[in-house]
Amino acid sequence: MTYHVTVIGGGPSGLMAAIAAAEQGASVLLLEKGKKLGTKLAISGGGRCNVTNRLPEEEVIRHLPGNGKFLYSPFSVFNNYDIIDFFERLGVGLKEEDHGRMFPASNKAQDVVQSLLTYLDTLHVEVRKQTKVDGIQYGENHHTIHLSDSEPVHTKSLIIATGGKAVPHTGSTGDGYKWAKTAGHTITTLFPTEVPLLSDDSFIKEKKLQGVSLRDVDVSVLNQKNKPIITHKMDMLFTHFGISGPAVLRCSQYAVKEFMKGHKPVTIEIDTLPDQTLQQLTETYMKKREENPKKTWKNTIKGIVPERMIDYLMENNDIPAEQTNAHLSKEQFHGFLQNLKHFHVLVHDSQPIEKAFVTGGGVSIKEVVPNTLQSKMMHHLYFCGEILDIHGYTGGYNITSALVTGHVSGMNAAWEGMA
Known part of the structure; x- marks a missing residue:
């Protein structure tokens, strides 16, 4: 038949x-x-x-x-x-x-x-x-x-x-x-799309942020000139191998296309507080510092992002846990806020196509x-x-x-x- x-x-x-x-x-x-x-x-x-x-x-x-x-x-x-x-x-x-x-x-x-x-x-x-x-x-x-x-x-x-x-x-x-x-x-x-991305950054290898998830953040893939190719505002997650979660999966194909052009590593930029500008953040926390000089910086900033992220950013900006607002230097203050708005992860590859959700x-x-x-x-x-x-x-x-x-x-x- x-x-x-x-x-x-x-x-x-x-x-x-x-x-x-x-x-x-x-x-x-x-x-x-x-x-x-x-x-x-x-x-x-x-x-x-x-x-x-x-x-x-x-x-x-x-x-x-x-x-x-x-x-x-x-x-x-x-x-x-x-x-x-x-x-x-x-x-x-x-x-x-x-x-x-x-x-x-x-x-x-x-x-x-x-x-x-x-x-x-x-x-x-x-x-x-x-x-x-x-x-x-x-x-x-x-x-x-x-x-x-x-x-x-x-x-x-x-x-x-x-x-x-x-x-x-x-x-x-x-x-x-x-x-x-x-x-x-x-x-x-x-090529793989909707796929987790891999990073060799020391904080990833040392599992400093493994398991930390960020809600409603802006995740961007930057091109060779550090300009965003694409930005997605969703949740994301730090893993033992790199980054994952909805925002990263959506951005992944743009990173993969950069890899295919021979551009490695690719910078992923995370804005942990996309609803506030750096200027607004600076003004808000400058005021809080002036009003509470004896309070530690860690307590002043508490709750803005998950605690493990705060600890990592303090370490990254050489701010001891007991540092008070009065003793916080200009560099430490601006560096910390800059990291909140422009946190960079260098990704060098994605998981293989077999691990992707979509081809x-x-x-x-x-x-x-x-x-x-x-x-x-x-x-x-x-x-x-x-x-x-x-x-x-x-x-x-x-x-x-x-x-x-x-x-x-x-x-x-x-x-x-x-x-």
Whole structure:
């Protein structure tokens, strides 16, 4: 038998592609090399599954710094609001949390995965798990998929939804790139995004700030001229190897791109008090010093940042713990406040792509038709999800991209496969 549509990969985009194709009435085969479908969905959002984001389309695209604008076309067919309607139609109630993030009301990612599996069943999609693809032979009227342990599969349309190289234990180990190359596609440089950063600074190596987290701080990646390339205001964390936490993960791809240009180390600047200028801080604490000359500087500044950070900054500026305001020198005072506003960490690398949340790079979007996700290099071939050179920040944006491109590719592959 020749299937109308075959989808390789049972992650978010592959599941959505198989569903959209079957909704058009196509005969659909879904191949997954792992034991389970939807593994990445099941662990996303800390096991709660951040299915999409309710922000306006413009905002969602802004949160996809890696070629998000490519999604304007697919969004005109199926967008983040359609994703919400889709899951509610399947009986998964969703709730909105901060920054527009949408989660299942039950807080269980498994409910999202199960709703998709049940629907695949209802639509009579043939699913083969633990099925490894060895290679693809592209043909004029149909493609042949060679499997490790069974007969080859013939299909009119083929959708490659194999993911990137991030989070490999979910099965995304980069298999699809070679099949895309065989079809004549360019794979842009792959790099980790949403990834912790590594530092050899002595205070990191000596674990002086390990475990200290800072809330609502400005984290910036500085270029060679010490100007910010990007700034994100969120929480961050000092670790035994460097820095992590939401603000750092968002900034990480910009640091990684600097490394790729041969710029190492890269300076990360932390403004621990972004809501006050250095001048305001100086005036406030100058006044406090004058009013309380006998009070220690440590007690005067208490609570402004976590205590271990205060201890480190005092050490950094040669201020003894018992130093009173009256005895604090001009250099010590200004140096301390300067550190609060411009704390620098030199990062020399990121954790590897396998430890990243998202893969940067992939099948070049210049070689894919935006409103159908069809290959420009090979007829009857489609791509969706993280194999494409599209990536976003965490917060439901990558899953949105996966589900949208999955839906659009599945629909179009079915029309072409049945034509």
